[in-house]
Amino acid sequence: MAAVAVWALLRSRNMEIWIGSYLRRPRVTAMPGPVHVMFCFVDHFEPMWHGADEATQRQRVDRWCRDYRALAARHRDADGRPPQHSFFYPEEEYVPEYLDKLSALCTEGYGEIEVHLHHDNDTEANFREGMSRFCRVLHERHGALPRDPATGELRFGFIHGNWCLDNSRPDGRWCGLDNELILLRELGCYADFTLPSAPSDTQTRTINSIYYATDDPDAPKSHDTGVPVRVGGQASGDLMLIQGPLGLNWKDRRMGLMPRIENADVRGGQPPTPQRVDAWVRAGVHVQGRPEWVFVKIHTHGTQEGDMDTLLGPPVDAMHDYLESAYNDGQRYVLHYVSAREAYNIVKAAEAGMQGNPGDYRDFHLPPPRASWAGGRQAQAAA
Template identity: 80%
Template sequence: MNVLAATLVSLLLLAGLAAWALRRLLRSRNMQIWIGSYLRRRPRPVVAGPTHVMFCFVDHFEPMWKQADLPTQRARVDRWCRDYRALASRHRDADGRPPQHGFFYPEEEYLEEHLAKIEALCADGYGEIEIHLHHDNDTEDNFRTVMQRFCTLLHEKHGALSRHPQTGELMFGFIHGNWSLDNSRADGRWCGLDNELILLRELGCYADFTLPSAPSDTQTRTINAIYYATDDPHAPKSHDTGEPVRVGGTPSGDLMIVQGPLGLNWRERRLGLVPRIENADVRTGCPPTPDRVDAWVRTGIHVEGRPEWVFVKVHTHGTQEADIDTLLGAATDAMHTHLETAYNDGTNYVLHYVTAREVYNIVKAAEAGRSGNPDDYRDFVLPPPRASWAGRRARGAAA
């Protein structure tokens, strides 16, 4: 074999080895599911005038995490109710509102005293309560019973959840435990319902806020989008794809899916080479740095045809001790300061702190062709829960 042939063989072997290593790397983080969508992404259209940034923080709020005893649960909830008030009260968006926290509370962890404290925090204007659920090998009948009972309990005892103004139906936002919406885990664990999107719609779910779930294999091919998913009741993970919500469009499918940012973080590389996955998760190991905030905004998630309204939905598991200092301390304080400094100048950007329900309302306003200031549409379809109304009345009387 001459030198040229030997060199060519070596290069081919190296290329094959590199391709094998890349494939192995992608599959080790389940990136093969979504990396194609990420590489094919299109930039957000250029807009005239300011970009309105809707910032929504949703929390898989689990006081009983790791089967904690009651004193530990109480300490977790009490710290949130004390320290979040102090943190949020130092910040305001363009509309004069403090940061809004979405307490997606697990049905299977219900304890009245915990919800009563969170209810009071929300009534003071710091967020809203929605529904989180962990279940496994479930049945349709049991799922209906559990969800209907929990919706009624949250509304009647804790003033949570809105009633649809036309139908009177209780409406809720949803985050699936273990990321397994619509039975989406490859091994079939932590759900059991291939028709879960249909069931959620029928039970009053206005939108799902589970995603992104990378690096889990429950992550969808569709990324960085707000879309309608149509359920195949005989197959899992029907929300893998869907129809984007668009200005002037008609609602379709079974459930609106509201995703947070997902991409690659090249500024924080493993071993200096491999980019980390940016999945909008906030915790001590991935604090909400200004660079991450900038990346979330640049992702530009929006309703098609309304690129000047950008939605940034980030998530956390707020009761885990390793992360509470980050979530209620200097790192999150600095995150809000950066948001209010870099994205609230009134000329290039306008900042709006929003709840999950308000995200849905503003999305529906965009779909209906509304424009201008999104603050006008926080209650476009669904009114505030009863607890929020009580808090608004109290604050209005005090003013």
């Protein structure tokens, strides 16, 4: 009866999908030299959330552009750079005014703009047309998204709305494309940043990983497993996925008994406490063969009023204070604030066998978008 009860509890939170991977995870061992922590904050940035009117949408964007400047300006990593916020903006919520304001924030060196999408029962033709158009607009109108120096094509990072990458929801809602990984690759996506999605049933068996997934165009959720990115390896499959930490929080238990899911989500009800920061680092997400370069990708839905006091106020301010004190002593840990694009570039540098300071490889493969050129240089000069 106890086993049945435990299984029922696991299924109620869709934990049966990934708990085996979590329990089989290798133990994290101490590193002989400093561990470099790449801290990447990605945001499902949705000004129209919950059907807000235009005035509310504008207030949300304006508050971010005002308060995030003040918060980020108080902090620096080992390279002298402020926190980098990656705004994954929804294609279906495009408003030029909002992107102009975010672009100005990014130009000052505080982050970059990437691509987010909510869709349902979509078609390949519609997906191609909509995504191509949106990427062109982001680049040409708002200075976002880099061009590949080898091919000249626009490149973008991606987060899928409702977590349903590659039609991964069992009932087929909120996507509709079993070949979405292939389409993203062909459209210029350099990496996906959707996961973890737990407790959603879209969560993959693969956790705490950076890996390549190969699409089966006739089946959903092809990214359930894949090939880990490794030092000395090369790109394979259709799409790289950079996951955030996922595990169990034994220090915060439901009804005092069952540990809660630690899914790297930051919001009002899930503030970024020092204990959570420690758990994110301990998850040890890394390129195989380079365990001393740890990637901490956390996420949020930044425009929801109930969360903004956390994201733009004392809790996240304290999170950065803790990161800069506990994980930036230069001996045991070195902290690097990175955008989604920079995280990808550092992954590719590790894959290519680069060593030393990963902060030197922020632009290893893909250059910065136009909207961040001036700001990056200004931030470095100020430091």
